[in-house]
Amino acid sequence: MRHRIAVVGGGPAGLAFARVLHRHAYPVTVLERDPAPDARPPGGTLDLQEGLGQLALDKAGLLAEFRALSRPEGQAMRILDTDGSVLRDWRPRPDDRAHPEIDRGQLRDLLLGPLDxxxxxxxxxxVPGGREGVRVHFADGRQETFDLVVGADGAWSRVRPAVSPVTPRYTGVTFVETSLDDVDTRHPDLARLIGDGSLAVYGVNRAVVAQRNSGGHVKVYAQFRAPLDWHTDLDLEDAEAVRSSLLALFAGWAAPVLDLLRHGTAFAHRPLYVLPVPHTWPHVSGVTLLGDAAHLMPPLGAGANLAMLEGAELAESIATGPGDLDMAVRAFEEQMWERAERWARLTMAGLERLVSPDPAQALAVFDQVQPS
Ligand SMILES: Cc1cc2nc3c(=O)[nH]c(=O)nc-3n(C[C@H](O)[C@H](O)[C@H](O)COP(=O)(O)OP(=O)(O)OC[C@H]3O[C@@H](n4cnc5c(N)ncnc54)[C@H](O)[C@@H]3O)c2cc1C
Structure with a gap:
């Protein structure tokens, strides 16, 4: 029997879920708030790990296409001291496919493929519990009913309240994101400094991280510990004011590092929020959550990977299981909670050490995960 299934959100979680169902010729309705795929900038680069995001793509039949698009050289990582001296410089072997990078826009287009x-x-x-099924309400006043509604609608999920009362809390760390275009031509010195992958500089309670995307585009993140209202005297829409405030915050750091902020175009304010760990809920028939909606955690290379794998696994168990939707969802939730708790603890501990009073802690984090 084919159930009426809807997924709310067309991010990595929702699209991986829909794409694996589609591969099994199982119908699914994807409900996305954005008016079009290119309605807003897709965001920075993602590294997709073997056994997580790459496994999800394999389940969707998209691994070969991913390999053709992704950037294994983007796994390179260089760490500088705040005076500009190089502390670490890791480069991947040519055959290293552990966690290649892909632009979010490319990943979205790959997953979208034939999806409607x-x-x-x-x-x-x-609203679960209705005789006709789970009712979905839309901002324009319309309603629709489904047998299963999957909340893949990110940090500020509107599906989450149907299963759990929790809301995200601020971590005490804020990112301000900016970007450089056409870096190889316009800023060749910075292009060389960043290399093929990421550049990170760790100071006391602050960091600057630059990540190369495809096409000479670089995303730069100024990261710092601050109260949520750190910007009360600052107009966040005023790029020059934000730039000056960041340059003051990082005063004394090496000139090329500050140039990453000096040459940035627009600035986006991204305070980091997380959900409590563990986050579980008494099972609610007809509703579940995936990805950030279920386990928002610090952005340390796991969120999109988990989101995609969860989407792929839930889809596979629905499409290939014995047909009991509730049983498939219950089994999926148990598996997701256990894995997400592990990663949430790891990434929370990672954030504490990466943006910390002791920059040596940040270096130690990388020394633990990078091959020597
Ligand atoms: C700076 C930064 C860098 C990161 N780097 C990495 C990385 O390298 N690797 C990694 O694995 N993770 C990374 N992450 C984390 C990753 O971005 C998220 O974990 C991932 O995007 C979660 O996917 P999702 O599909 O659950 O949610 P989202 O990506 O947030 O997608 C949710 C979707 O739902 C839609 N939506 C929201 N509300 C509604 C609604 N009410 N109705 C309908 N649709 C709605 C949104 O428009 C969106 O399309 C990073 C995060 C940040 C902030």
Whole structure:
């Protein structure tokens, strides 16, 4: 029997879920708030790990296409001291496919493929327990009913309240994101400094990280510990004011590192929030969560990977299981909670050490995970 299944959100979690169902010729409705795929900038680069994001792509039949698009050289990582001296410089072997990088926009297009997305469908509430099924309410006043509603709608999920009362809390760390375009031509010195992958500089309670995307685009993240209202005297829409405030915050750091902020174009404010760990809920028939909606954690290379693998696993168990939707979802939730708790603890501990009063802690984090 084919159930009426909807997934709310067309991010990595929702698209991986829909794409694996599609591979099994199982119908699914994707409800996405954005009016079109290119309605907003897709965001920075993602590294997809073997056994996580890459496994999800394999389940979707997309691993070969991913390999053709991704950038194994993007696994390179250089760490500088705040005076500009090089502390570490890791380069991947040519055959290293452990966690190649891919632009988010490329990943989204790869997953979208033949999927039929309902764009511009802003879900406001999900109400389980009805005789006709789970009711989905939209911002335009319309309603629809499904047998299963999967919340893959990110940090500020509108599906989550149907299963759990928790809300994200601020970690005490804020990122301000900026970017450089056409870096190889316009800023060749910075291009050389960044290399093929990422550059990170760790100071006391702050860091600057630059990540190369494809096409000479670089995302730069100024990271620092601050109260949530650190910007009360600052107009976040005023790029020059934000730039000056960041240059003051990182005063005394090496000139090329500050140039990453000096040459940045627009600035986006991204305070980091997390969900409590562990985050579980008494099973609710007809509703579940995937990805950031279920386990928002610090952005240390796991969130999109887990989101995609969860989407692929839930889809596979629905499409290939014996047909009991509730049993498939219950089994999936147990597996997701256990794995997500492990990663949430790891990434929380990682954030504490990466943006910490002792920069040597940050170096130690990398020394533990990088081959010597
Ligand atoms: C700076 C930064 C760097 C990161 N780097 C990495 C990395 O290298 N590797 C990694 O694995 N992870 C990384 N992450 C984490 C990763 O971005 C997230 O974990 C991942 O995007 C979660 O995917 P998702 O599909 O659960 O949610 P999202 O990506 O947030 O997608 C949610 C989707 O739901 C839609 N939506 C939201 N609300 C509604 C609604 N009410 N109705 C309908 N649709 C709705 C949104 O428009 C969006 O399309 C990074 C995060 C940040 C901030």
């Amino acid at each position: 997305i309902r764009w511009g469908r802003h879900v406001t509430q999900v």
